[in-house]
Amino acid sequence: MTAGGSDSEEDYMSEALLQTLAPQPETVKYSERRRQTVQEQAKKGYTKPIWEQERERREEGLAAEIGAENKGFQMLAKMGFKKEEGLGNPDLPDDARLRAPIEVVLRERKRGLGHSPPLAPSSKRARTPSPDTAVPEQLTTDFRLQKRQRLTEAKTLKTLRKARRICETLDEATGIQRHMLWLPDEKPGKDVEDEGGESGHGETTLERLIERENHEEIDQEQPDATEDLWQEVDQFAELEPPVQLAAVTSYLRELHRYCIWCGAAYQTSEELRDICPGETEEDHEGGLDD
């Protein structure tokens, strides 16, 4: 395909294409904001050690060329000096002329020749990663996104299981025999492994969990389960975990006036409405997540 392909084809190099992609909203967490504030405050109260001040001023001074406002410059100019011509015999080749003073290089004491660059160019505080080792911006954000996603998924699953177990307990208390929202029967201790949510093999945790739950649900031999329930359980398992969770929570709220985030059953639905902050986790800030 040539760069100037037909007009009908979508030009993937075009800026227009980029503009269609909405920019990711910059979500700054509280902890991040806090860290920034602390850093800024520390910066204000921090006085640099004398050697650093010395170095900064020195580097500043060494970089500043003496200009035309200098008395000596004016005198030299009166003698016929032109900056572009330089000093010395006019016949001299241009590369034989020194334009700027010889650099002042401070070396670390006793450090052998060629061992390392003379004195670290900057302090630890101001150190920036070298271009070789720096991670591209894109990659770091991708990594963070992935990591966050995995965490939320694991948390959702955890909450889901908790909710289903509560659902089962509450239902049994009210005499309901079996419901598709109940946690499928499992061998005790089986789910302990997953309690931690995000483990070493986080990447596949979700799939493994879902898969296993599916299988377990499928493999369940419920003696008194009807075909309908069997199908319902099957269908429910195919839903996305957040959807499952939403279903379980609303079931709990409606039937048992129980809020999973408050961790309490309310006496009346009015109470639930007035006291409970809302139906989602966001409404209960920091609720279950400790």
Add this chain to the structure above:
Amino acid sequence: MADERVVDDRPRKKTKVDKKRQADDAEVAANPYLAHMLPTLVPGKTTSQQAEAHENAATNLYTGRPFTQKYRDILKTRRNLPVHKQRDEFLALLHKHQTIILVGETGSGKTTQIPQFLLYDDQPQTKGRMIACTQPRRVAAMSVAKRVADELDVNLGDEVGYSIRFEDCTSNRTSLKYMTDGMLLREAMTDPRLERYSAIILDEAHERTLSTDILMGLIKEICKNRPDLKVIVMSATLDAGKFQKYFNDAPLLVVPGRTYPVEIYYTPEPERDYLEAAIRTVLQIHTCEEPGDILVFLTGEEEIEDACRKIRNEVDALIRASPTQVGDVSAVPLYSSLPPAQQQRIFGPAPPPRTPGGPPGRKIVVSTTLAETSLTIDGIVYVIDPGFSKQKVYNPRIRVESLLVSPISKASAQQRSGRAGRTRPGKCFRLYTEKSFMKDLQEQTYPEILRTNLGTVVLQLKKLGIDDLVHFDFMDPPAPETLIRALELLNYLGALDDDGNMTPTGDSMAEFPLDPQFCKALLSSPQHRCSNEVLSIIAMLSAPNAFLRPPDQRRQADEARAQFEHEDGDHLTMLNVFHAYKENEHDPQWCYNNYLNARSLKNADNVRTQLARIMERRQIQLVSTPFESKSFYTNIRTALTAGFFMQVAHLERSGHYLTSKDNQVVQLHPSCGLDSKPDWVIYNEFVLTSKNYIRTCTAVKPEWLLELAPAYYDLKNFPKCEAKRVLERIAARGPGGGGAAGSKRRTSVHARSTTISGSLVIAPTAHVLVDRVSVTAKLSHNEAIMRETLYAREGGQTMAPARRALPFEFVLNGVGTEATLPVRVVLNAVVERVGKTAEPLVLEKEVAIEAACER
């Protein structure tokens, strides 16, 4: 016979005829009646045979005295020098060309022989002229002159002499003069065409010292108008092309050195610590390599002494471990500040085997670059080269001049390795990788003119009548900014006007072989009635550091120094030392007892005499303020400020100093004797080590700066800083508002009586028994006006180990009619205590208070 030989200038071969001639010469030489038969030396037309005939003769051509046996012995060795073989070749070139470039390895004999070849050919004494041979170093000028005087069988100072700064050892009979390049430059100021010389030899030109560079530019110019002047530029390295080109394609004469191949070894990896690596290599060579002495190149005195100590310790340990396999070593240091007698130790023999037939001893010379080209040590077979030397660096932007440890050049590395092949094939161990050699080392060391402050040079050039500094034919032109700084300095000092023309002040300043700042301080000192004292201080600063501080006796040395210390600054401390030295009649034992370097002090005294002579010649008054006067020290500080107002640092509120205008953060050097931090100090040097230091500091008053250097402290034109605000406040107060500056502005008051009261807080520690506390009040000069004992221990009763405030009150009656406003009174509290050793100790604490006098 003589004519025949003039024609015969073919390269000589040992033929029968030749031998016959030599026999003839010998006969002629031995028979005094045949003296008239000696060939006549026609200046500019001689041959080697003619000269040799004179050298072989019975009597000395120059003195008329018969030659001594010593002379004949030396002559034999001289004839074996490599340069001797090329005497004819040299003369042929000399007769044809005005300028010759000569390249010869160290040890080829060029420094001693070429001037003598020239002497026989040129016969300058017949024309009432001289031959000058310049050397970059004073020591070299002196020692070579001594050697050549011996070779010519004359007294040093008669036919052969030397001239170095502050020392002239020549007479009206001198026809060959060894001198430092700086001295020849100085002579050019009074003799711009160098008329007193018929030939000039610039030796060690490869070192490219500042003065040699300027001389080359100057001589190149003089040659145009003086076709009779012969110029020989001698270099030890093979990069002569640059010299040839500079001197309009002058011919080149190469004198091969006597060298053997040198194997070069590099390290596989860069070294973490080159000093440690050097010592390790020494030990390896000593235990594993064939006999032969070792030369180690290090950077400075301290490092060299440290290395010598470590080598001795390590070898001692090895000998203890295996006495039959390891021989003795003698580790000998070499650096320029070492006393001459100790420098001679490098020529001593290696220690003998400890047992007959045992492993041989080895001499290990640890040296600075001094051993690189300027002197030859026989017996060196191994060279260790870490690749560093101390090099001067000047940066005009922040006006810092320092000796920094820097990588050497490839040319230097080659010179260093060459040192190993002087007596037999040798080895050179480079403590860096081959890649480093290729990548990190530059081809040539930067010439000094690119690395130094040009203040003195510009003044000299102006004095030499060179007005076009911009197009002066520098071999390597300096950075424009360096020249800008030099012009700026000279303008503010009043030596050059705004157009760059020399002022009368500048003319006087150029007379002194000193930095322009010193010259200015000296010239303004009579106004402040302290020229004697300023002269002494400058002499002390021009001589090597007089304070000794042996590593194992630092505390004692510091205590000794403390007795000379003046609270107002190091310059005054130096004056105190000088006065004490004179009072003790130059007694070396006194110097030794007080940790002072007698040689330096003697040198300072000598410098002072020389400078005083110049002062007399220029009719500059030598005056003093009476020591009893309150303004004795103030006047000196004021006069110093007149020269050093551009080297001022101001104490910021944050507690560190900033240099004026450049705003560099600096600290007082640890050697500085100021125990309080004065708000304003002048400094002699701004040096860069791991920190930014200002060295040799003295407290000054900001009022003086405004008054003595209004052009430099023009506040309309001053970078924004704390110092500016302070100066602005003072300027707003108007003249006379501040302290006294100079004698003119003194406000005379009649202080009838003044009361100073306060309390002295002493916090003795539990184990210290304070015996007595007394306070002395004195005015800002040394005169004690009252002394009072505040506390005395009574019958074994000890002072409570808690803070105790001792109140005191002084009534100063009739402080004096000349007291200034405000009077500065210094309280000197002496706390005498008895420690556990029952040895009395005196702790001094000084409290300065400003007390206003009542009229």
